[in-house]
Amino acid sequence: MALYFITYDLRKSRDYQKLYTELKEYNAVRILESTWCFKRDNTSPSRLRDHFKSIIDGDDAIMVSEVTNWASINTDGNPNQLK
Numbered sequence: 001m002a003l004y005f006i007t008y009d010l011r012k013s014r015d016y017q018k019l020y021t022e023l024k025e026y027n028a029v030r031i032l033e034s035t036w037c038f039k040r041d042n043t044s045p046s047r048l049r050d051h052f053k054s055i056i057d058g059d060d061a062i063m064v065s066e067v068t069n070w071a072s073i074n075t076d077g078n079p080n081q082l083k
Contacts, residue, residue: 003038003082004066004067005036005064005065006048006063007035008063010057011057011059026040027082029078029079029081029082031076031078037067037077037082038082039082048064049062049063049064
């Protein structure tokens with residue numbers, strides 16, 4: 001199962017609830033204010049980007065990264081908390 005980080009910048013209308021609901025479905029863990037992590041099988045960063053792009057507004061920004069190594073300090077959470 002691959003580890004992914006998603007980070008976003010919601011701009012004008014800032015409808016966070018739709019995004020938070022979807023991240024909950026992914027069992028995501030919040031790492032920083034606008035960065036979450038989750039694990040998925042059989043996908044890619046571009047597929048995930050396209051999926052989440054359908055949830056956010058057209059003026060919002062999003063980036064999805066597949067992560068093999070990470071380190072953190074003073075974060076809200078970390079990938080070790082993933083189920």
